[in-house]
Amino acid sequence: MTNIKKTGRRTMPEQSGKVQTVLGLIEPGQLGRTMTHEHLTMTFECSHVPPAPGDEGLAAAPIEMKHLHWLQQNPYSHSENLLLNQEIEAVKEELLCYRKAGGGSIVENTTTGITRNLPVLRKLAKETGVHIIAGAGYYVDVTHSDETRKMTVEKLTDIIVSEVLHGADGTDIRCGVIGEIGTSWPITESEKKVLRATAHAQTQLGCPVIIHPGRNKAAPGEAIRILQEAGGNISKTVMSHLDRTLFDQQELLEFAKMGSYLEYDLFGTEMLNYPFNLDVDMPSDSQRVQALAFLIREGYEDRILIAHDIHTKHRLTKYGGHGFSHILKNIVPKMLSRGITQNQVDKILIENPKQWLTFK
Numbered sequence: 459m460t461n462i463k464k465t466g467r468r469t470m471p472e473q474s475g476k477v478q479t480v481l482g483l484i485e486p487g488q489l490g491r492t493m494t495h496e497h498l499t500m501t502f503e504c505s506h507v508p509p510a511p512g513d514e515g516l517a518a519a520p521i522e523m524k525h526l527h528w529l530q531q532n533p534y535s536h537s538e539n540l541l542l543n544q545e546i547e548a549v550k551e552e553l554l555c556y557r558k559a560g561g562g563s564i565v566e567n568t569t570t571g572i573t574r575n576l577p578v579l580r581k582l583a584k585e586t587g588v589h590i591i592a593g594a595g596y597y598v599d600v601t602h603s604d605e606t607r608k609m610t611v612e613k614l615t616d617i618i619v620s621e622v623l624h625g626a627d628g629t630d631i632r633c634g635v636i637g638e639i640g641t642s643w644p645i646t647e648s649e650k651k652v653l654r655a656t657a658h659a660q661t662q663l664g665c666p667v668i669i670h671p672g673r674n675k676a677a678p679g680e681a682i683r684i685l686q687e688a689g690g691n692i693s694k695t696v697m698s699h700l701d702r703t704l705f706d707q708q709e710l711l712e713f714a715k716m717g718s719y720l721e722y723d724l725f726g727t728e729m730l731n732y733p734f735n736l737d738v739d740m741p742s743d744s745q746r747v748q749a750l751a752f753l754i755r756e757g758y759e760d761r762i763l764i765a766h767d768i769h770t771k772h773r774l775t776k777y778g779g780h781g782f783s784h785i786l787k788n789i790v791p792k793m794l795s796r797g798i799t800q801n802q803v804d805k806i807l808i809e810n811p812k813q814w815l816t817f818k
């Protein structure tokens with residue numbers, strides 16, 4: 459049963475002033491260094507890309523050292539690679555390393571449509587000591603069920619609110635953010651309804667929101683406009699995946715003025731051909747650090763968040779990948795060597811996630 463305090467402003471949930479993890483409420487100061495966009499268990503079959511002619515054998519072969527480069531360049535063409543949910547033990551080992559490297563918390567962005575597994579998240583949190591914050595709501599349109607598509611905004615709002623206040627997927631495990639809310643490009647009617655429901659739920663709950671934009675430079679702005687028109691709190695909303703979406707500095711600054719958090723969350727992903735949009739040149743980690751330094755120079759250090767968005771097997775250290783500690787071990791030293799101060803690093807990894815994740 460949820461404890462509700464009434465104030466003149468709005469109905470205040472018991473979450474107000476706290477962060478909600480899969481093990482319950484914590485004080486914001488307990489979070490520590492936080493990766494704001496990861497997945498610990500999910501499936502990504504919805505994004506399978508057929509292998510190039512001649513590569514069918516590689517796409518069906520077990521993951522082996524000699525195929526690693528092919529896999530890194532074609533991660534979405536290998537069906538087994540898309541089943542991160544088969545790697546719970548490996549993820550647990552990674553989380554223990556993440557803690558040793560100084561990590562405190564992880565926001566687990568798996569929503570309905572990509573196989574959210576809250577009992578596994580709770581088990582991982584208990585066994586590793588990492589604070590895990592789970593995501594409410596729905597991924598992109600191709601994963602929406604017929605039932606979801608038929609729902610009104612009011613019904614979707616009720617479900618999202620309930621996932622935060624009472625628990626999701628038939629469990630009593632409560633989500634601590636809404637998202638990642640999936641949008642495609644162009645944004646579909648079903649996704650627009652989910653965005654409006656997200657804004658309405660956020661208004662009731664005062665909670666953090668995180669959006670997955672479509673793969674087009676107009677997508678982040680359009681998603682924020684829909685949330686804004688539905689009354690969402692943009693200053694408590696994260697726009698994910700900017701590293702594969704907005705490249706032009708002036709366009710980035712125009713978007714930044716809208717007031718959301720700006721997330722660079724594909725650290726560790728370096729690939730020549732980005733199969734979901736071949737016009738995109740996926741940046742390197744060095745270029746991501748340059749983008750962070752640019753935003754800091756432009757006065758946005760309070761708005762930046764970073765993560766790896768691990769969502770496939772090959773990015774785990776078990777498969778020769780960079781793992782969940784890459785930012786702490788490799789990217790932070792690079793940031794410092796490029797003139798970003800320790801104070802700014804701490805803002806990006808500790809203070810900004812804390813501000814975002816604390817319920818109003």
Ligand SMILES: CC(=O)NCCS(=O)(=O)O
Pocket residue numbers: 670699702724734767769
């Ligand atoms: C799980 C997820 O949505 N990851 C983002 C992949 S993308 O290529 O940046 O869209």
